Amino acid sequence: MSTTKLTTHHGMVDLLPEDTEKWNYIESVIKDVARRYHFQEIRTPIMEPTELIARGVGQLTDIVSKEMFAFNRGDDQYVLRPEGTAPVARAFIQHHMAQRGGVQRLFYIGPFFRAERPQKGRQRQFHQFGAELIGAKGAIADAEIIAFMMEVYRRFGIENIKLKVNSVGNPSSRAAYKKALYEYFVPLQDQLSDISRNRLESNPMRILDSKEEQDQPLKEKAPRITDYLEKESRDHYEEVQQHLKQLGIPFETDPFLVRGLDYYTETAFELISPDLGSQDALGGGGRYDLLIEEIGGAPAPAVGFACGMERLLIVLEALNIELPSAEPPDVYFVTRGAPAAKWALETMPGLRSKGLVCTMDYSGRSIKAQMKDANRQQARYAIIAGEQELEEQIFTFRDMSESTEKKAAMADIISEICQK
Ligand code: HAM
Numbered sequence: 001m002s003t004t005k006l007t008t009h010h011g012m013v014d015l016l017p018e019d020t021e022k023w024n025y026i027e028s029v030i031k032d033v034a035r036r037y038h039f040q041e042i043r044t045p046i047m048e049p050t051e052l053i054a055r056g057v058g059q060l061t062d063i064v065s066k067e068m069f070a071f072n073r074g075d076d077q078y079v080l081r082p083e084g085t086a087p088v089a090r091a092f093i094q095h096h097m098a099q100r101g102g103v104q105r106l107f108y109i110g111p112f113f114r115a116e117r118p119q120k121g122r123q124r125q126f127h128q129f130g131a132e133l134i135g136a137k138g139a140i141a142d143a144e145i146i147a148f149m150m151e152v153y154r155r156f157g158i159e160n161i162k163l164k165v166n167s168v169g170n171p172s173s174r175a176a177y178k179k180a181l182y183e184y185f186v187p188l189q190d191q192l193s194d195i196s197r198n199r200l201e202s203n204p205m206r207i208l209d210s211k212e213e214q215d216q217p218l219k220e221k222a223p224r225i226t227d228y229l230e231k232e233s234r235d236h237y238e239e240v241q242q243h244l245k246q247l248g249i250p251f252e253t254d255p256f257l258v259r260g261l262d263y264y265t266e267t268a269f270e271l272i273s274p275d276l277g278s279q280d281a282l283g284g285g286g287r288y289d290l291l292i293e294e295i296g297g298a299p300a301p302a303v304g305f306a307c308g309m310e311r312l313l314i315v316l317e318a319l320n321i322e323l324p325s326a327e328p329p330d331v332y333f334v335t336r337g338a339p340a341a342k343w344a345l346e347t348m349p350g351l352r353s354k355g356l357v358c359t360m361d362y363s364g365r366s367i368k369a370q371m372k373d374a375n376r377q378q379a380r381y382a383i384i385a386g387e388q389e390l391e392e393q394i395f396t397f398r399d400m401s402e403s404t405e406k407k408a409a410m411a412d413i414i415s416e417i418c419q420k
Helices: 017-036 050-057 062-066 085-094 139-155 171-191 194-202 204-209 213-220 231-246 309-318 338-353 367-376 387-392 410-419
Strands: 047-049 070-073 076-080 104-113 125-134 162-167 265-272 281-287 302-308 331-335 358-360 381-385 395-399 404-408
Touching: 017 104, 017 125, 017 139, 017 309, 047 050, 047 085, 050 062, 050 076, 050 085, 085 104, 085 125, 085 302, 125 139, 125 309, 139 162, 139 231, 139 265, 139 281, 139 302, 162 231, 171 194, 171 204, 171 213, 194 204, 204 213, 231 265, 265 302, 281 309, 302 309, 331 338, 331 367, 338 358, 338 381, 338 387, 367 381, 381 387, 381 410, 395 410, 404 410
Parallel strands: 331 358, 331 381
Antiparallel strands: 047 076, 070 076, 104 125, 125 302, 162 265, 265 281, 281 302, 381 395, 395 404
């Protein structure tokens, strides 16, 4: 037998009970915001056809070229989904959701996978919550999606965040812009970082995304996309900003904001937190009016966002924002002897059916050890039973927080617990 310790892969994290309590709470808040915005949940498979992600997200993106967990099985190519937008778009087409009429308002929470180099706030399995609004062209939809995203952080009391917005225009304005960028950077290529020099030919817009020190001064004087937008794009962008102002959502325009996924058109945005360190994006999104057509559907304009759950938790922790912790048991049954343990086992379902949280000792430990355990678990009450109590049907009922005790019949104990 091998003695190697089996642990998770690098960048993949277990969520232990103390974590899942928090996660469940956070998810319940997100679901409540989604409900109020009238978005409905969609759950797509964890694995998708590799071609969907390659075509949807873009062959030249880091996600597709370097970070996919992909494998073949028989003739099929599978990829662990690295993001949620292309899968939701696929589901929209596959299930003819356009025929349902109106706009589809869909949200999701779940695991995603990218083979990135793990560091704080960057994992190989991470979780996103996100929303996609499909079938609406107007700037109101963009504002609504951004408002939804911001509302989640407001609900947690997170205020020190920065929303950056930009427009990446339509394909023809983007082509003109790329050409201008290329022409600007070519004479400077010797001064660019290696990463950016490599991007010059394939996708010069990604140079703007560079975090390399030496690229920063070169970026400053680079042409700005906003000078290349066609009238329709300019108007749309202007209108999004107006709506955000009306909604009281603070934002900054950032003409150099480019996103690492190829499907964006028009609006692009990112939410940044100074409490995150180098991986400072809490979330991001934008419009993707051409994606659905590109992966085989009838044209449908759409806009969406996705945010990292782990990064939300990092910020909550940094700001010392307390989340509700595990619910302690209402009743801990402390038993002496096998008949009393059996009685407790058979009595607990009745209490649970009244909504009470019950537990007991399962290993016949001493009364002292059981009381210690009840204390450790912060039980509200202990019901202590041995042979004599069973015979008399009168039990010791202890209020753990007040350290008081009395003898009572079960019916009286239950009604007292339920009243409090
Ligand atoms: P994204 O910017 O690639 O966008 O990811 C959104 C968020 O997911 C990031 O801002 C970050 O918080 C989190 N995230 C991404 N990668 C990791 C990682 N390796 N570890 C931890 N957190 C991570 C999208 O995924 C688009 N689908 C967003 C969208 C939806 N656009 C339109 N609709």
